[in-house]
Amino acid sequence: MKLVQGNEAAVMGALAGGLDFYAGYPITPATEIMEQLSRILPSRGGVFIQMEDELAALGAVIGAAWGGMRAMTATSGPGFSLMQEHIGYAAMTQTPCVVIDSQRIGPSTGQPTMPAQGDVMQARWGSHGDRAALVLTASSVKDVFDMTRQAFIWAQDYRLPVIVLLDAVLSHMRENVELPPVPGPMTRQNAQIPENQPPFGSHPFQPFSDSTRTIVSGLSHDEDGMTQGSIGHQAEQIIRNQMADLDRDYSQIVQYRRYQLDDAKWAIVAYGITARAARAAVHLLRESGIRVGLLELMTLWPFPEKTVQEMAHVVHGLLIPELNLGQIVLPLKAAVCGLTPVFFMGRADGELFQPEEIAERIVRLDQKDVGVSTLIGRD
Amino acid sequence: MPRIGEDLTSYLREGMMPTVWCPGCGHGNIFRAIAESFRQLNLDPSRIAVLGGIGCSGRTPFYFNTNAMHTTHGRVLAFATGLKLANPRLTVIVAMGDGDALAIGAGHFVHAARRNIDVTAILYNNSIYGMTGGQEAPSTPLAFRSTTSPFGNIEPAFDTVELAMAAGATYVARTTTFDFDDMPRYISEAILHPGFSVVEILSQCPTYFGRLNQLGDAPELLKYERSQTFLAENTPLLTKAEMVGKRPLGVFRNEIRPEYTKEYAKLCQAHGGTYHA
Structure with a gap:
């Protein structure tokens, strides 16, 4: 048993989920996540970078995901609002990534150290357009660990930006918990891609490699990433299929x-x-x-x-x-x-x-x- | 120096052509210059990633048969930073417009330069927003017209070279689409340069910039480009009058400073981690 802070549990859950890339921007009450990862990731050969704003943080996370890393950012209300554009981009490009939002009172700057649950709709609908969404929350330090780890698994499985909602109290409170030891850095092997496997649609995520020539775009595209012609229907179908995947796996995904x-x-x-x-x-x-x-x-x-x-x-x-x-x-x-x-x-x-x-x-x-x-x- | 007719097709995603660019647009010339640089340097297409922002220049990634990303408006350098850090062996080329680099993404531009991360930013500067139909840009010269400055622009333009140098870019060059041989020369130097490199290329937009300012068609605009610039190396030979209000062309900085992924690798090593830069 160890006394662990909520934000610390998020860090440990992320590492257990395979995190090796973090980009962020300081914001209360999520900052400890970033501070801790700035110490931990270099010693594991992972990447930590403090970006110039939250748009850049999630942009770098998406770039890193296509570069083959398991990537995350963490923020709070004002930063989460800024990230909406790139949450939409990650959804459109089916990029696995994790966003932690430690909620504080809003709108606007609100009260940075006070808890809220005001981002629950934004987490679903904040980005323009329709998309499949996976949003998890937690009520204890142990939950924070479990849900953050789970978020990484589902981000890969469903190729979505998975959002974990905490709040100012949960982020900062400490509880006695038993957590599994943090696993060592993962060695990633290039998975064998079946020949002609399309880069988008209902196919496993395949980051850039020597054998891919993927074009990733936020424009409506078909399974091959092509944006020309009447691809509206095919683009809609990709999103519908993602929603259907979540429906199909309802009993595993929906936890209560x-x-x-x-x-x-x-x-x-x-x-x-x-x-x-x-x-x-x-x-x-x-x-x-x-x-x-x-x-x-x-x-x-x-x-x-x-x-x-x-x-x-x-x-x-x-x-x-x-x-x-x-x-x-x-x-x-x-x-x-x-x-x-x-x-x-x-x-x-x-x-x-x-x-x-x-x-x-x-x-x-x-x-x-x-x-x-x-x-x-x-x- | 590869000339027209030499085969660049191994770098091109021909299925995506023709390009979206209007007849007479300078962006196709820049695109070709980039492909020429790849060929000059004999780069393996599987080790290149081409990224673009949003706008006319942002379409560049579609036409290269490499791994490629067409990202969001202005934020392309953030994606490039993440990608380069995740896979430092990639040669990362970024195509950005003047709107991308100097307006909505100016913040990312200066910070990528400050970090000196090994990414090559090619700034297609046509002095106007083309994709949205000819609005004023932070690169539109004073008094020039656009659809949002119908009475003439009263905002001074950014000078990309000065901005990039002040922010810490370690390779900074400027040329124009008129200077057909200098484009691939600078782009190749920029790719080989181990740090953040910026190549600004002044490009012509006959559809909007040329038409709204009654400057004529593409050939006229190329002549106009030439009339508005001078080679920096010729400065001692020119009178003040010959330079006033004009932009110098050439390589303005080419120096080696600590590069971000290499510095990050050192940091990891000092703390027991292994990061492959």
Whole structure:
């Protein structure tokens, strides 16, 4: 057991996932990730570079991915906004890479040291156009390690920029955790490419090598990277196929934790740092005899629609607390599809929810519901 | 010196041709000069990566049968930096426009120069935004017209050579599409140079710059280019009047300074890591 900081766990998870290239730009509260990698990567023969801004950081990451390295950057709100152009470029060019965004209060400079969950929609929709998206989050230091490592695996498997959302508290808090030892630097072998394997579409990522003559472009292109003629349909199909791949692998990709949900009358849906307060609220409420459970989302995108829908059939209502003014509540409502009421509580003042606040909201819902149920003769 | 008719096809991705460039555009001349340099240096196409930004010049990577990236507007040097660091054995050639290098990507341009990373930036400077239809650029001369400076430009233009030198580029040259032999000569020197090299090539845009400023067609514009420049080596022979308002051409800096990937390799070595630069 070791006392590990959230940002440190991100570093270790990235190394466990095979990271050997980091480009970044300093920003609170993500900076420790970059500071630590500036010490670690040179001693492993990996590359660390501090770029001139966040656009350059993600640009260098994408360049390095095509150069054959496993590459990552980390940032926070203002930097994440700047990176949107290159998140779109990575999606269009099917470039595996990882972006960690430690969320802080916004919009704009906001409060750099205060936590938020205001980037959950931007992580999905921030870049113009349509794309497949894989966005993970975490609620503990151990999660940060696991999710960051997982992000590297999925970035390669699905050829996407995978985004890991942390927040200012998770980045800076320390917990006692047991983490596997950091593996030594990976030696990469040039994988054998089947002859005539197209560089894009549903084929494994193949970085530049002596035997490739790949043209990578953010223009709409077909599987061969060609941009001429009426390739709109073929370009759309590549993106549709990527979305379909995520749908196909839903049960492996969509990770969540069900907590005391089996007999629950009320369900709290929470993610990231807020899930910790929600779990404590479940304890408080169970002690006072209210049957409540928690669905903790660990994969935000693709949104766990099926999981939510199954739950919506059996509970009286859902409560979603978020550190924003109403974001994941939107896909949640869409997934619930009117099967049960969805209640929202949000804050964007840089403070965390207290377990008591969440519990109190459930108590009020429960009292009202009991009143209504008595009138209409429901359970 | 390879002349017209010599075979450059092993470097070309012929399936992507014809190019997007308008008849009379100077960018095709620059493209050919780059291919000539590859041939002069007998470079293995599998060891070259050609990168471009966005705009007319940015299309260059499509036409080379090498690994290639057509990146985002102005950010091409960031991609090139990552690629070169990940695979230092690659010869990385960057085609950028004046908008790429001097406007939206000016920040990346000066920092790539400051780091002195071994990348060759070829700046196609046609004094205007061509791809979007003839808007003012940070290279548009004073009083010249564009679709966004219909009453004449009141902003002074950047001098690429001065900017690149101030930022720390270690090979800096300027020529024009008129100087047909100097283009591949400078580009070859720049490729061989172990550091960040900039070759600015003044190029003609008959479609917008020429038309909006009533300077005539491509041959007229080539003559205009010539009239606006002088060879730096001839400076002692020229009067002030012959130089005023004109841009010197030639090699302005060619010196060896610590190169970024080599320095990074040393840093790794000093701390127990092995990085192959």
